[in-house]
Structure formats: C-alpha cells, structure tokens
Amino acid sequence: MAMTGQDRAVVPAVAVEGITKHFPGVLANDDISLTFNPGEIHVLLGENGAGKSTLIAILAGMQQPDAGRIRLAEKTVRLTSPRESLAHGIGTVFQHVLLVPSLTVIENLMLGGPWRRRLDRASALARFGELSRILAVSLDPDALVGRLSLGEQQQVEIIRALWQGGRVLILDEPTSMLTPAGVRELGQVMRRLRDQGVAIIFITHKLKEAYEFGDRISVLRLGRTVGEITKARLAAMSEQQATDEVIHLMFGPSATGQTVDAETMAHEGQRRRRATAVDRGQSPFLTVHGLSTTAQPGESALRDVTFEVWPGEILGIAGVDGNGQKQLAEALAGQRPAASGVVALRNTQITHLNVAARRRLGLRYITDERVGEGIVATHSLATNLVLKEIGRAPFWWRGITRWDNIHAHAREKIATHDIRTPSEHTPIGRLSGGNIQKALLARELSTQTGVVIFNKPTYGLDLHNIRTARAAILRGAKAGLATILISTELDELVELCDRIGVMYQGRLSGIVENVEGAEIQIGLMMTGAAAA
Amino acid sequence: MPGLFTVDFTTALIFGAVTAGIPLLLAGLGEQISEKAGVLNIGIEGMMLFGAYTGFLVAFKTDSIWLGFLGGAGGGMLVALLMAIFCVWLGMNQIVIGIALTLGAEGLTALLHHFQFSRTYPRLGAIDSLPLPVISDIPVFGRALFDRHPLVYLSILLVFAMAWLFRNTYVGLNLQAAGDKPAALDAAGVDVYLTRSCAVLATGALAGIGGAYLANVGAGLFLPFMTNGAGFIGLVLAMLARGHPVWVLFGAALFGASLALTTALQVAGLNIPTDVVQMLPFAMVMLVLVIFARHSYLPPALGLPYVRGER
Numbered sequence: 001m002a003m004t005g006q007d008r009a010v011v012p013a014v015a016v017e018g019i020t021k022h023f024p025g026v027l028a029n030d031d032i033s034l035t036f037n038p039g040e041i042h043v044l045l046g047e048n049g050a051g052k053s054t055l056i057a058i059l060a061g062m063q064q065p066d067a068g069r070i071r072l073a074e075k076t077v078r079l080t081s082p083r084e085s086l087a088h089g090i091g092t093v094f095q096h097v098l099l100v101p102s103l104t105v106i107e108n109l110m111l112g113g114p115w116r117r118r119l120d121r122a123s124a125l126a127r128f129g130e131l132s133r134i135l136a137v138s139l140d141p142d143a144l145v146g147r148l149s150l151g152e153q154q155q156v157e158i159i160r161a162l163w164q165g166g167r168v169l170i171l172d173e174p175t176s177m178l179t180p181a182g183v184r185e186l187g188q189v190m191r192r193l194r195d196q197g198v199a200i201i202f203i204t205h206k207l208k209e210a211y212e213f214g215d216r217i218s219v220l221r222l223g224r225t226v227g228e229i230t231k232a233r234l235a236a237m238s239e240q241q242a243t244d245e246v247i248h249l250m251f252g253p254s255a256t257g258q259t260v261d262a263e264t265m266a267h268e269g270q271r272r273r274r275a276t277a278v279d280r281g282q283s284p285f286l287t288v289h290g291l292s293t294t295a296q297p298g299e300s301a302l303r304d305v306t307f308e309v310w311p312g313e314i315l316g317i318a319g320v321d322g323n324g325q326k327q328l329a330e331a332l333a334g335q336r337p338a339a340s341g342v343v344a345l346r347n348t349q350i351t352h353l354n355v356a357a358r359r360r361l362g363l364r365y366i367t368d369e370r371v372g373e374g375i376v377a378t379h380s381l382a383t384n385l386v387l388k389e390i391g392r393a394p395f396w397w398r399g400i401t402r403w404d405n406i407h408a409h410a411r412e413k414i415a416t417h418d419i420r421t422p423s424e425h426t427p428i429g430r431l432s433g434g435n436i437q438k439a440l441l442a443r444e445l446s447t448q449t450g451v452v453i454f455n456k457p458t459y460g461l462d463l464h465n466i467r468t469a470r471a472a473i474l475r476g477a478k479a480g481l482a483t484i485l486i487s488t489e490l491d492e493l494v495e496l497c498d499r500i501g502v503m504y505q506g507r508l509s510g511i512v513e514n515v516e517g518a519e520i521q522i523g524l525m526m527t528g529a530a531a532a
Numbered sequence: 533m534p535g536l537f538t539v540d541f542t543t544a545l546i547f548g549a550v551t552a553g554i555p556l557l558l559a560g561l562g563e564q565i566s567e568k569a570g571v572l573n574i575g576i577e578g579m580m581l582f583g584a585y586t587g588f589l590v591a592f593k594t595d596s597i598w599l600g601f602l603g604g605a606g607g608g609m610l611v612a613l614l615m616a617i618f619c620v621w622l623g624m625n626q627i628v629i630g631i632a633l634t635l636g637a638e639g640l641t642a643l644l645h646h647f648q649f650s651r652t653y654p655r656l657g658a659i660d661s662l663p664l665p666v667i668s669d670i671p672v673f674g675r676a677l678f679d680r681h682p683l684v685y686l687s688i689l690l691v692f693a694m695a696w697l698f699r700n701t702y703v704g705l706n707l708q709a710a711g712d713k714p715a716a717l718d719a720a721g722v723d724v725y726l727t728r729s730c731a732v733l734a735t736g737a738l739a740g741i742g743g744a745y746l747a748n749v750g751a752g753l754f755l756p757f758m759t760n761g762a763g764f765i766g767l768v769l770a771m772l773a774r775g776h777p778v779w780v781l782f783g784a785a786l787f788g789a790s791l792a793l794t795t796a797l798q799v800a801g802l803n804i805p806t807d808v809v810q811m812l813p814f815a816m817v818m819l820v821l822v823i824f825a826r827h828s829y830l831p832p833a834l835g836l837p838y839v840r841g842e843r
Contacts, residue, residue: 060719062840083721098719100709111709112720113702160720 011074013038013199014059014090014168019068021054028054029065030223036168040231041190041200043214045207045246047462051223052203053095056172059201060092061085073167083112091161092170097153101146105156108145109163131159134196135189150321151182158189162198169193170201175209180490180523182320187213205463207246211239219249226250278498283346284308285482286332286363286451291341293327300506302327305341307501307511309451309482314473316497316514317486318522324506325486326368329455332484333365334358345451359388362450366440368459368486370433374440377429381421382410384428385443417442418468434465441472445481452476453484458492470496490519502526539672545789545796546676551750553788554687555580555742555759559766560773560780561694562738567770568698569731570711570833574630575615577763578637579736580743583608585641587744588754589648591656600748601683601741608740609733611637616729623837634763642756655753681749683741694777707731708775711831714838724838739763761814768817774829783820790816 012035021029029051036042046052057063059070061079069076072088079085085092099108110124128141137155145153154174161169171190175183190200190213204210210217217229227249234242286309295301302324309315319325330336332343334355343351345361353361367373375384386395386406394405410424419438421431428436437457444452454473458466473496477483487493493500494514501511502525509525512518559580566573573579586607591600611633618629661679668678698704706727709717714724746762747754765787773779790813797809 062718081721081723082719083723086721092719094719098713098716100713100716102712103705103708107705108716110702111705111717112722113705115702115706115722117702119700119702119705 010037012036012071013073015071016055016059017069017071019055019058019065019070021058021063021065023054027223029058031068032220032223032225033068034218034225034228036199036201037216038167038197038199039194040215041194041202041213043210043217044201044203044220045205045210045217045250046220047205047250047464050220052220053172054223055220056092056094056170056201056203059085059090059168059170060094061090086112086164089165089167090170091158091163091166091168093154093157093161093172093174095172095174097150097157099145099153099156099160102144104142104144105139105148106141108156109160127163128159131162134162134192135159136192137185137189151178151185154178154182154186155189162193166193166198168199168201170203172203173205174202175204175206180519181526183209207243208239210246211242217242217246219246221250278310278313280310280313282310285311285346286484287342287344288332289342289344291328291331291343292339293331293336294339299327300324301339302331303506305508307508309484311450311480311482312477313499314477314483314485314497315511316493316500317484317503317508318490318493318500319488319503319526321488323503325503326455327506328503328508329365329367329453329484329486332453333363335365356388362448364444364449364452366444366452366454366457368456370436370440371429375428375436378427380410380425381414381419381428381431381439382406382424384439385410385413388443413439413442432465434461434468437461437465437469441469445472445476449476449481451482451484453486455486456488457485458487458489490522493522494519541796541800543672543676545792546673548792548795549785549789550677550680550684551788552791553784554684555746555750555762556765556769556787557687557691557781557784558738558742558745559763560769560784561690561777562735562742563767563770564694564773564775564777564780565707565731565738566735567834568707568711568775568831569728570714570831570836570838571615571619571728571732572626572630572835573612573615573732573735574627574767575611575633575637576630576735576739576767577759577761578630578634579608579611579615579739580746580763580766581634581641581757581759582611582637582743583736583740584743584747584758585645585754586610587740588656588747591744591748592654595657597656597659597681597748601744604740604742604744604747605737606740608736608738608743610736612733612736612739615736616732619837620725620728620732623839626835626837638757641754645754645756653753653755656748659749659752683745683749688781691777691781698775698777708831710838711833714833715840718838718840724840728838739766742766765813765817768821771830772820772824786820787813787816 015035017033019029019032032051032055044052054063058065059079061082061084064080070079071077077088079088079090100111106121106124106128109128110119113120125141132139135155135158139152139155145156148156158169174186178186190202194200202213214234216231216234218225219227229237229242229245288308289306291302291305293302300323305328307315317325317328327336331338334353338351341351342349345363348361350358350361350363371377376387383406386409389395391399395402395409407424413419414421414424417438419442420435428439431439457469457473461469470492473483473485485493485497497514499511500514500518500522502509502522504525512521559576563573563576583604587600587604590603591597615629615633618624619626659681662682663679668674698707706717706722710724710727710731717727718724743759746759751758769780769783769787772783794809794812797804798806
C-alpha cells in the first residue's frame with residue numbers, strides 16, 4: 001500500500017504483520033498486514049467470509065494466528081487470551097452482546113476483577129462515572145442488563161472495552177441492531193473517543209457508514225487485504241468517489257455497476273422506492289383487530305394491534321428489536337395464543353386455529369430464528385424441506401415415509417431456488433445462513449400461500465443473499481401475496497414496502513404510507529417520540 | 533397418637549433431623565456452587581459415597597474424626613476431578629458422566645470395603661459433642677440442636693458464608709456469569725474452564741464431607757450404598773433454592789425431619805407397615821417438587837459444555 005509521509009510519522013497503536021489463519025477447509029486470513037493509528041477511526045470493509053471476524057478474534061485474544069505477529073506500540077506481543085488483550089488496552093465490542101443479563105451494569109463491568117478480593121464497588125463506580133462522562137452517556141449502574149435496550153447494552157460494552165486503559169477499541173458491526181438515532185449517537189461516541197487518542201477499528205458492511213464515520217478505509221476480500229484508502233485521500237474524496245473505489249476493491253476490477261452485488265452496494269443508502277399498485281378497493285386479505293397477548297416474564301405483550309393487509313401489498317413493521325415484533329409474528333402464525341382480538345383471513349376467523357390449520361389456509365411465517373426455530377440442523381436438507389408436511393401425501397403414505405418423493409422434491413427446490421448444497425442429503429446445519437434462508441423460503445413460498453410473514457429475513461446475511469431474499473419478497477408480492485415484513489433495517493423497509501407501521505412497547509403506533517420523507521416520521525415513532 | 537410426642541420423643545426427633553439433615557445440607561450447598569457455574573453435577577451421589585468411604589477409612593486408621601472429614605473432602609474431590617476433566621475440559625455430556633461416576637463409586641466403594649473388611653463392619657468410637665454454653669440447657673431444643681459435633685455448627689455458618697460470598701465477591705460474580713453467559717465471562721478475561729473446574733471441585737469437597745459426616749457421625753460405620761440417594765436429594769434442594777443458600781438450609785431441615793420421622797415411627801412401633809413409613813422421605817420429595825418445581829430457577833447455560841467461539 002502506498003503510504004504518505006504524514007502516515008509514517010505516527011506511531012501505530014497496533015499493527016498486524018503477515019497474519020495467516022487456517023481453519024479446516026478455509027484460509028480465513030491470508031498474510032494480512034494492517035496498521036491502526038491512535039486518533040483514527042479505521043473502517044474494515046468486506047463481505048461475510050472476507051476474514052474480518054477472524055482478524056478481530058485474533059486481536060481480541062480469542063484465536064491464535066498460524067503465522068504473523070501483532071505489534072503494539074512497536075513492541076511484538078502475543079495475545080493468547082482475552083485477558084491479555086484487555087490488559088494491553090485492546091477492547092472489543094462483539095457483534096453479539098456479551099453481557100450477563102442477570103447481573104447489573106456495574107456488576108458486569110466488575111466481572112473479571114481480582115478474585116481474591118471483595119467487590120470494589122466504589123472504585124468501579126468512579127471509573128464508570130469517568131467513562132460515562134467521556135462517552136457522554138447516562139446509564140443506571142444498578143439496572144439489570146437484561147432490561148436495557150440493545151443500544152444501551154452496547155454502551156455498556158463500549159465502557160467495558162475501555163475499562164483497562166483503552167488504547168484500541170474494536171467495534172464489530174455495531175450498527176446492525178441500532179435505530180437511526182442510535183447510530184448517530186454511536187457516531188458521536190466514536191468521534192469523542194477518537195479525539196481522546198483512541199485507535200478505533202470499525203467493522204461494517206454499510207458503505208454509507210464507512211464514509212460517514214471513517215478516517216481511513218481498508219477492504220478485505222477472501223482473507224486478504226485488497227486495498228486501502230488513506231486518511232488524506234479519503235478526506236479529498238466525495239461519497240460517490242469513495243463508494244466507487246470501495247466497490248472496485250471489494251468485487252474486483254470493472255465491477256462498478258455491472259454485477260448485482262456491486263449494484264446493491266452502490267445503491268445502498270439511496271432509497272429506491274418501488275412503484276406500488278395495490279388495489280385497496282377490494283376486501284383485505286388479512287384483518288387484525290384489537291389483537292393482544294398475555295405478557296411473558298421479561299418481554300412486552302402485544303397490546304391492541306389493528307391493521308389490514310391487501311393482496312399484493314407489503315406492509316412493513318419497523319421498530320427497535322424487542323418491542324413486540326416477535327409476539328406479533330407468533331400470534332399471527334398461531335404459535336402464541338391471543339388474549340383478545342380477532343385475526344381473520346378473507347372472511348374466515350382464524351384467531352383460535354392452531355399452526356397447522358392456519359398453514360392449510362395459506363398463512364406462512366418465516367422466523368428470524370432460522371437455526372433455532374426454522375430448521376432441525378442435524379437433519380438433511382430434504383427432510384427440512386418437508387418439515388411442515390409430515391405425514392401428508394405425497395411424502396408419506398399411511399405413515400410410511402416415501403424417501404424417493406422427498407428427495408425428488410428437494411432436488412426440484414434446490415434447482416428452482418438456487419440452494420447451494422453438496423446434495424439433498426447434507427445436514428442443513430452445515431449450509432451457510434444464506435442457503436438456509438433460501439431453503440426456508442422454498443419451503444414456505446409455495447403456490448398455496450396467501451399471506452406470508454417475514455421476521456427479519458435478511459438479518460445476518462451477506463449482500464448477495466440479502467439481494468436474493470429481497471427479490472424473493474418482491475416476487476411474492478407481485479404474485480399477489482399479502483406480505484408482512486418485520487425488520488429493524490429501515491433502509492430495507494423503505495426499499496420494499498407499500499406502507500410501514502412502527503411497533504413501540506407492544507403497540508402498533510401508527511401506519512404511514514411509504515412516501516418521500518416517511519423515514520423521519522418512522523424514526524421518531526421508533527423511539528416513542530411521536531405517533532402517526 | 534397424642535401420646536407419641538413426649539419430651540424424649542420430640543428431642544430424639546429433632547436430634548435425628550439434624551443428623552440426617554447435615555449431609556443433605558452439605559450436598560445441597562455443594563451442588564448449588566456447581567449449578568451456579570453451569571455444571572449439572574449428577575455425580576454428586578458418587579462424590580458423597582466415595583467421601584463417606586475415604587472419610588471413614590481415614591478416621592478409622594488415624595482415630596481422628598477431623599482427619600476423617602479431611603479424608604472425606606479428598607475422596608469427594610477425587611471423583612469431582614474426573615467430573616471436571618470429562619465434563620468441563622473435554623466437554624462431554626454432564627448427565628452421562630455424572631451417572632457413570634455415581635455407579636462407578638457405588639461399585640468401587642463396595643468392592644474396596646469388602647476387600648479390606650470382608651463381611652465385618654467395624655465401628656468408630658463415640659463422637660464427642662461440643663455443647664454451646666447456656667443455650668444447650670434449653671429443654672428439648674438445647675440437647676437436640678446445641679449439643680452437637682462442631683461440624684454441625686460449621687455447616688450452618690457455611691450457609692451464611694456462601695450467601696455472603698455470592699453477593700459480595702468477584703468469585704460470586706464469576707460463578708453466576710459462568711452459568712448464565714459463559715462467553716461474557718470469557719470476554720471479560722476470566723477462564724471459564726478454570727472457574728467451572730473450581731466449582732466442581734468445591735462441590736466434591738462439600739459432598740465428600742457430607743458423606744464422611746453420614747458415615748462417621750451419623751452411623752459410626754461405613755456400609756456399601758449407605759448414601760442411599762442423599763446426594764440426589766441435595767441436587768433437588770439446590771435446584772429449588774434458586775441460588776440462595778438459606779433455602780438449601782430450609783430444604784435440608786425439611787427432608788432431615790422426614791428422614792428422622794421415618795426412623796422414629798419405626799421405633800415407636802405403630803401399626804403401620806415399615807415399607808410405607810420408609811417411603812415418607814421420597815413422598816416428601818415428590819410433594820415438594822409438585823408444589824415448588826415450577827419456581828425452580830436454572831441458569832441458562834446449565835448442562836452445556838463451554839466451547840470458546842461457539843454460540
């Protein structure tokens with residue numbers, strides 16, 4: 001990489017040199033060399049499988065590299081455990097929350113203290129206050145972590161990452177679960193820390209955020225560093241120029257505007273609203289009136305939810321995670337009893353029907369817990385494709401399994417839905433998230449489908465599979481399905497939906513037409529600041 | 533049977549409840565440590581029995597009751613070490629290994645005892661008690677509760693020591709994190725394997741002392757299979773106590789009383805078949821489970837081996 005004279009004068013906070021890491025069958029990191037400077041937000045971009053997570057795991061002390069070394073302030077160090085990384089001032093905020101929900105904020109922060117001693121609450125509270133001031137966040141130190149919002153939990157994690165000095169802060173896709181306001185707040189926190197001289201490593205796959213927050217951008221592809229935009233060059237570039245260059249790096253030469261993936265990247269952030277053609281003159285396909293559920297411990301109940309969905313329409317459900325979206329999806333699918341209210345398909349009341357009966361009437365639910373709830377991981381792809389037809393013809397005949405039919409059915413779905421698998425006999429758990437999602441879509445979106453509920457259908461997928469899943473949703477709506485799309489990604493809802501409603505604390509706080517500028521109104525409703 | 537509850541009978545009943553309850557208390561407290569850290573320690577029955585055997589052997593050879601308890605702790609920890617190796621470090625199924633260790637300890641202690649003593653069952657001498665001043669003179673309760681072997685008092689103190697430990701120390705936090713979200717503990721720089729191993733060893737030590745008390749103080753001799761499910765009752769107590777040691781104490785008192793009542797009713801010579809009377813403690817277990825099991829709390833990561841990097 002070309003380095004400017006200005007770059008060389010800075011002593012890097014941490015540098016990796018020639019890092020190589022093999023996993024069985026995969027070369028996750030292939031001779032990666034990068035330097036991270038103090039007082040800089042360094043963005044790492046790359047698709048799923050580009051090697052970002054492995055590199056972070058190595059810096060966090062969770063994995064050991066096969067070759068290469070890590071230099072900290074020009075001294076070679078070996079980071080053999082998370083404790084050592086922390087002691088060297090390298091703090092990591094992982095993609096999944098790593099806090100103990102049954103402990104309070106301050107107890108989570110004290111975790112890992114010297115075990116021979118009594119809990120030192122006083123000095124922990126002092127450190128907590130100090131870091132809270134630097135980050136300009138206000139958290140109750142005695143609140144149970146399980147009761148905090150995801151944004152607040154992330155703030156706790158940032159505080160913990162900085163607890164022991166904080167020379168380097170690694171943030172692994174920190175914006176994926178946040179509201180637009182939460183992302184803005186995180187940006188402010190990052191800038192404040194950068195100005196304090198912390199080296200920030202910011203992993204994302206959103207180009208807009210990379211440009212907005214980053215001082216420097218490095219791109220990984222297939223385990224290698226394929227390019228870097230230095231601080232000086234990035235500052236001189238427009239967003240469009242930076243986007244073009246990154247796409248060029250991520251997908252190879254002349255990719256700009258040519259492949260589907262590159263196009264997705266280029267348009268991300270620029271809203272592409274679809275032209276809607278829903279005839280609301282006819283009767284709605286799905287009617288929900290005053291639907292409520294009973295509260296389970298630790299989650300909010302559904303309260304008095306009313307809406308209608310017409311054939312061919314996509315109704316978006318926005319909202320911060322945990323505001324009743326899952327309860328809504330499960331109540332509609334029949335997996336959770338309704339305490340009161342009415343759910344009707346066409347003119348049929350289905351409020352008290354079970355899952356199978358609703359399914360026969362054409363209602364389908366695609367869960368967000370793909371691995372836990374959607375599939376049986378150890379069973380074959382073929383079995384999973386008929387999981388909801390067990391006992392029925394043509395796959396079973398008087399209780400006897402007809403494997404020929406099941407396997408033929410699987411081969412057909414593999415071909416029509418482009419499921420990438422060694423064979424139909426492969427245990428479905430071995431497939432990638434994108435291919436598991438394709439299998440679920442293949443199972444749920446058949447000809448008998450009338451209403452389909454998607455719960456976070458693109459969560460955790462890479463760009464190519466996000467594209468595929470979104471295309472499948474649009475295809476379904478075009479074919480006349482009444483679609484409910486639950487998502488925490490506002491961009492996705494704006495791209496796909498006709499109307500968007502917002503869930504807040506178990507209520508549907510309003511449904512707005514997806515017109516220019518709707519996202520501002522939606523953003524306000526997501527935080528409970530406004531109703532429609 | 534109004535004539536049954538005489539002063540002597542009541543004293544004997546409470547005395548017996550304490551004798552039977554202390555091993556349950558120690559086993560329950562031990563199991564609680566393991567469960568808090570996320571290890572379902574079904575091997576506790578084996579740890580207790582092995583502790584009873586080694587505890588008796590050491591006391592018999594050295595003529596020292598205290599060295600006997602030490603030997604019991606050592607024996608329990610030996611079995612616990614196997615549990616830690618197989619279930620914590622190698623990540624094997626905790627239920628399978630726990631059952632295997634229990635069955636193994638039953639067979640091994642019976643075999644060793646037979647090998648050493650053939651069909652004789654030698655007894656230890658009488659155990660000295662430590663009467664607490666003043667309160668041991670209270671009628672009925674004084675003799676039954678406050679004129680006991682010092683280990684009884686230490687066990688009660690341990691209840692409160694553990695409650696304090698769970699609330700006020702880093703050890704308490706680490707144990708809870710290891711059972712609720714081990715990945716978070718790992719990320720905080722604490723070795724999950726070490727934390728869980730220490731918890732399992734502590735369980736072994738406490739269960740072993742409980743077993744040694746059963747043999748040396750309760751019976752004065754070692755019999756094969758003598759724990760007779762006491763470890764499993766301890767396991768139930770730990771599950772029902774939702775992480776609070778004081779509830780283990782209440783539970784142990786309840787079960788100890790029903791065990792003592794079983795003996796007392798047999799001695800009292802009532803016209804009830806012994807088989808029915810002997811069912812009493814187990815009927816009690818079922819009754820308590822039916823009433824309280826809905827409220828039992830189990831840590832989310834209980835029974836799951838921790839593998840770094842897996843979610």
